[in-house]
Amino acid sequence: MTAQVEIRDRRWPWYAAVSAIVVALTLSMISPADAVQGDLIRIMYIHVPAAWLAYLAFTVTLAGSIGYLATKRMVFDRLAASSAEVGVYFTGLAILLGMIWGKPTWGVWWTWDARLTLTAIMFFVYVGYLALRRATLDPDARAKRSAILGVLAIVQIPIVHFSVVWWRTLHQPPSIIRPDGPAIQDPLMVVALVAGVVAFTVVYAALVTKRMELARIEDAVVAREATLERPVAGEAVVAPDLSPEPGGAR
């Protein structure tokens, strides 16, 4: 009974997210410094989980897109959209944190390594996805068009990935690849990293839950506005020169 009441509380995702983050960040701060990187490794405890979420989020967007195309149920569209928005945030965060880590480690903000380049490309692909959603007003057209883009984006990612990796190996013999991944020596480091990944996943789930709630309410507002029937008969109605795409152009 109690559990049910708690679940109904609309704030529970926030509570879960905040507690997970507190635990993970405490661990990341008390874990020992890395032998090579020193304290900079602490940035990794947020960078790596953020990067992991980027992939998770876009995979969920793909699932939502396919779900929508298969069933035409709006909940899948909301899932795809919410996950993409959260994913773009975490991709951006992962890139920024990577740069902040890279500057003291390598002396430069940016290197043209394959994974970094690919992450940046992915970021812009999904920025485009969100832009498409903003530009399309009719809910059904928006759901279908963005679902198709959601699938196209993922179909292209392996090809982009492959071409970028191939391009890097041609231009950078493996022997001079700088040390990138931190070598994990202490069990507490492993615990901190795992805790980070778990915590971020909880945060992701909370954000997507709330973002979907937002989408649902926005849809409800639109639906409610529609039922506030404008008096149709006995009055000059606005010009109904229907565009082929309601909300779109012409």
Next chain:
Amino acid sequence: MSGQWAWVTFASLVFYGSLALFVGSIVWRLRRARARLEELS
């Protein structure tokens, strides 16, 4: 070592700051949408 902690602090600020902004934007949009729904019913 203190230089490294400066970077770690910077990274933490970026993380907390951006997370607060992102969460804030969702909360703000939620409030606005709820208010609008309330207004309509």
Next chain:
Amino acid sequence: MSGIRRQALAVARRDLARERRRGEVLWVTIPFGVIALLLVPLAIGTDQATLHRVGPGLYWVVVLLFGVLVGVRGAADETGPQRDAAALLGLDPVAVFAGRTIATSSLLVLFEIVVGVAAVAFYDIDLIGVGWLVVVVLLVAAGLGTLATLASSIVAAGAGAAALVPLLVAPLAIPLLLGATQSLDGLRQGRSILSWILLMIVVVLVLGIVGVVSSGPLQESR
């Protein structure tokens, strides 16, 4: 199937004839691309050796960024009544996609040739392996044409289309950019470029399949 081919060719011919009369690509987009090539040395310096080295890469960047504009044209220049009338002719959406892609790709070949001549002249680019160059030029045109047509049919005609299509196309066109630049590099250094050619063929095929499969559902959401 023959019906679709006939319709696709009719659409391609229509688009090309309209473009010939308007001259948008020939008199606007192509000069714009050439200007871009002209601007770079003004910004980075006119050192011949540097320009010779970065020339081919710059050329492909210009083709990718400005070539997208050739593809945006397609969706934006059809009015509602024109689209309705075409639909009631029984025009198959697959034929529309194929026809548009053919027209856009042909215009892109023209764009690549004219801008390419300018690039060779400005940056003193060596033309090595002309046979392969032709293949690369055609593959980039086909890939970019397909991608731009696909993106503009996803975006559909709208106020934001002209800005949105390039944003969708540019990141996904990266395999084409890498394929083209690496092929030119490979030709210069005598490496085999077969794998890059195959990569570009895969890109064209994948985009073509997505375009054909999605053309029906995209028409439906009108």
Next chain:
Amino acid sequence: MTPSVPVVELRGVGLRVGTTTILRSVDLVVDPGQAVGLFGANGAGKTTLLRILGTLTRPSEGLARVLGVDLTTTDRYDLRPRIGLVGHTPALYPELTLRENLAFAAEVMGVERGRVDEVLSMVGLAGAAERSAGACSHGMQRRAEFARELMVERDLLLLDEPHSALDRDAVDLVEGLVARTLGRGGAAVLVSHDRDRVAKMADRCVELEAGVLR
């Protein structure tokens, strides 16, 4: 076509876009061989109703069938070659000549090219075939669109303001086109402001008032 199937069958059809109701519970049955005049003030929803019948807009409620095919399903796309629509805004490509415009239509529909010049002279545009559509007057463009409809045989003809911008000869042309369609068991819906002229061609007239059919 089985004679028992009405060409148009609408029962309780409505259309809502976003917050606006454009059509509400429209009932309309048009049998083979019938022409129906559709009147109404500006903004009453006439053009929208025509677009629904032309499979271009999907109705949001009610039962809607043309030639027995449900207009809410994607099956409606198969109907398209059987429906002719001439709207009040010209649908020609202004850069192309009249002949090129019609040749495009012929090619898409699989009609032999010889028909193009044939129909152009039927509508009195043989001399203007090489002129680009954008340089032609509104009336000439409409004639060219009627010429397009003459190239094929449609089962449902939808004409929006068939008399506007047309002279006496061209009106005969429209009447001929309608008569031909009705003669082979098709039907026509004519939207107009001009009650007298349409009433002469139509078997029956209905009035659309602010989204409701009277």
